[in-house]
Amino acid sequence: MDVLIFGDGPAARLAAIALAGLGLRVVRALPRPGLGPPPTTRHTHVVARTVLPSAAAIDAGLAQEITARIAPDCLWRQLTGDGCTEYTEPHISRAAIDSALAVCLARRPLEAWRDVTLTGRCGTRLSARSAAGAGVFDLVIDATGAHRATRAMLAPFAPAARLEDDGPVRLYQTYELALPAPQPLLHWSGPAVEGPTRALYGDFDGRRMRITAALGRGAPRIATLDDVARAVHPQVAALIPKGARLVRRTATIAPNYRRLRVPEAEMPNWIALGDARSQWPPRLGTGLSALFRQCRILQETLAGGGTPQEARTAIDTWLDTEWDKQMTLSAHLR
Template identity: 65%
Template sequence: MERVLDVLIFGDGPAARLAAIALSGLGLRVVRALPRPGLGPPPTARHSHILATTMGPAAAVLDRSLAQEIAARTEPQCRWRSFSGPDCAEYTAPRLSRAAVDAALDICIGRRPFETWRDVQITGREGARLCAGSRQGQGCFDLVIDATGAHRATLPMLARLGLKIGYEDTGRVKLYQTLELALLEARPGVQWSGPALDGPCGALYGEIRGHRLRITASRGRGGARPITAVSDIAQVFPERIAALVPSGARLVRRTSTIAPQYRRLRLPERDMVNWIALGDARAQWPPRLGTGLNAIFRQCRVLHRTLAEGGGPVEVRRALDGVIDEIWAGRATDLALRQ
């Protein structure tokens, strides 16, 4: 009799929950390894919007109830502006917040029986399988998925086993800056994008919701100085962007991140096919408003399809590596998960 695959999933964020949902209906034994106390929150970007037209079809492939929960949380008529061309185009499109996605995932996770382990430690290897244990149980797993954000849960454990995982970066390293401003008067909600802007800033995205305005942009081109005050915005951003900042706005938060254009994990031991790094670190973009979660949905869809068709750990790693290679090389331009 063929043995059913045992799967261990580290993490409790969107990537981990999506992976659990994707695998739960395939007859696998799925164990959720919740993050250890003190590990801290994952270093994820703030996805201020996810297009519902992308998430709905992708979720339907994994689980119909997830697609229904996402659809119920959609804001159908969100205002958008595009600054990519010479003119400012305004339109409406569905919006789905990160909080709405998290709520839908939580509801669907609650409908499934999982083994849940805490304080899980990887203790060794049995061939290509990784062995792990906790107070709740122990065993060796055909597939181990780390979705803890930068894979902080398993990397130290693998290092103790002599397995060193490295990053491989490509593309120009840039400074990404996010500004959050408080407005004196509440404004109608609107979001915008302008990745082709000229000048010292590029890859620009923004959102106004009530009394808050948020701008994210790549910095550093043309020797631009960092933004430290509201008055700097008019000096750095094009006039049509600066005009969106009303008088009296106050800078309340400023965060900066230095990141390569693309990042992926490399596993030196290619025969260790059962360890999968799932999430943003396998295909990292700058914080482009939802791209990271789109990539996670795409990977979970591939994971689900490969195992549903009878594939094992070898086929899973090959399929996921193929997707990441495609994205990493810039050939995957459609992140709407259409195949």
């Protein structure tokens, strides 16, 4: 089986590692010129018990590389209406995941093509070309995240393709504070409250503090540190040290999950992996965790003799089941 994978982020790299381990011919279609830089996300953590079982099933070497990059005893604080609960959990940064994938990817004899274009269909197979060559592929995987590199190419073959959001779309804003004195590494979450501004998650790391809040209708305009303190829950405001300064604000508009739906009748051998950047809430790593699970399902289905269509059905079934659940903050943190 010949496989073409679009993208160069964690989803594309993980899929390449998973399928190359089955002895398949894997061609990586790297980002095309003119499409802008690949999307990036600061995943502050991914729960180790979610990622490592999938990594171990996909590639033992990858699991070892990730394990070597885990901070095992990071302090977490769960804020509640009555106080807080402290516990320790592993910490895995996005940079650590990227580093482990790069090391594992370098061990594989993979082809890399640039400026790849889909040119036609031969039954259920798709033909593609680039400056490096041309070929006909049994399976094409879209792992570009926002799918901006592939939607235009899909138009002649799958005019009914569409982006689909699971769950309500919310505006999340992250406030980065400079602290007067260094603080030990601490992650906190909660409290679970309703209202126009809900502080969901934050961390202390040296001289930096970050607060991520979901902003709804009626949320106040936030421009200063005093605005932040007034907008968030009092338990969160109490964490802000005296002398802190607001130095940066970043915004993300995200649903619970986003993926590209391509009708199987139009494109039977096309698999679009869900977007790691669209996750609830941002920076908790739930989207990246889901990518590890999707790639595990992909590998297990094909290793068991399944067809690309069966792998696609298995991934879609899992996504429908997983992301139709009511997402709660504590479920992703604990």
